[in-house]
Every structure is written in C-alpha cells, then in structure tokens.
Amino acid sequence: MIVFDLKCEGQGHVFEAWFGSSADFEDQKARGLLSCPMCGDVRVVKALMAPAVAAKGNRRSVAAAAPAEGAPVPMGNADEGRMRALMQAMANAQAKALEGSTWVGRTFAEQARAMHYGEKDRASIHGEVAPDEARALISEGVEVAPLPFPIIPPEAQN
C-alpha cells in the first residue's frame, strides 16, 4: 500500500488516499473513480504538499542513518585518538600473548585438533585457518580464538 497526497484541480483541496500501487492510482484516476472528498471534483492530481514531503523525508533519513548489518559504523573524529590508543593496547596485548606461542602457519587446524584429542602435547600455537575450518574446530570443542589483528607470517617477514 502507498499513500499519495492528492489535490483537486478546481479548488486546490489537498487530501490523502491509499492505493495498492502507483499503477492503481493511475488506473482509478483514468476511470474517473477519484474525486475530491470536499468538493467532488474528479480532476485529481498528485500534490506536492511541502510539510508532508518534509515529514516523509525526515522519516526516511532516520531509517537510512541506522547502519545495515555488516556496514561500517561511522566514527566521530573525537574518538579517533582514543580508538588508536585502544588498538595499540590490543596489538601490544596480542604480541605479548603470542610471545610463548609457536607459528604453525597452515597446519594450525591439524595441530589444534591433535592437541584437543590428546595426540600431541598441548602448546600455545597460532597460525592460519580458513573461516569454515575455524567454525568446524569450534563446533568440535577445540579451544581456538580468532586473533584481533592480522599476523605477518614469519616466512613473509624480512
């Protein structure tokens, strides 16, 4: 259903009417089924009523301001310094956590699984894993967690 602001051409009365679609409006108008509720004039046109248009515009902009799922969240400049400090603190924490950890690269899933099932001594490891493989590990109960920051593999460093 859509609502149109309509206006009679004779005296300029403005009124609202609901239609199933824009085509419905055209169809009813063409068949002379539309008339002004105040004076009965059948010469009815779509009105551009300034206050109503503004109200609808406001509603639309409120909806557009709500971020869609997965969309980037707008961040104010005032938060930038604090955000950067937080990111740095998190990066430092990650670096510290990885100090005693061994980079195992693409064999991560295999090794994490071996440790989980007791085929290998437990140790702190980090490496690369495809998202679906990470989900599989988690569903098996293997204790894995994504790192908040990307790691430069040792073989790529230099």
Ligand SMILES: [Zn+2]
């Ligand atoms: Zn009228």
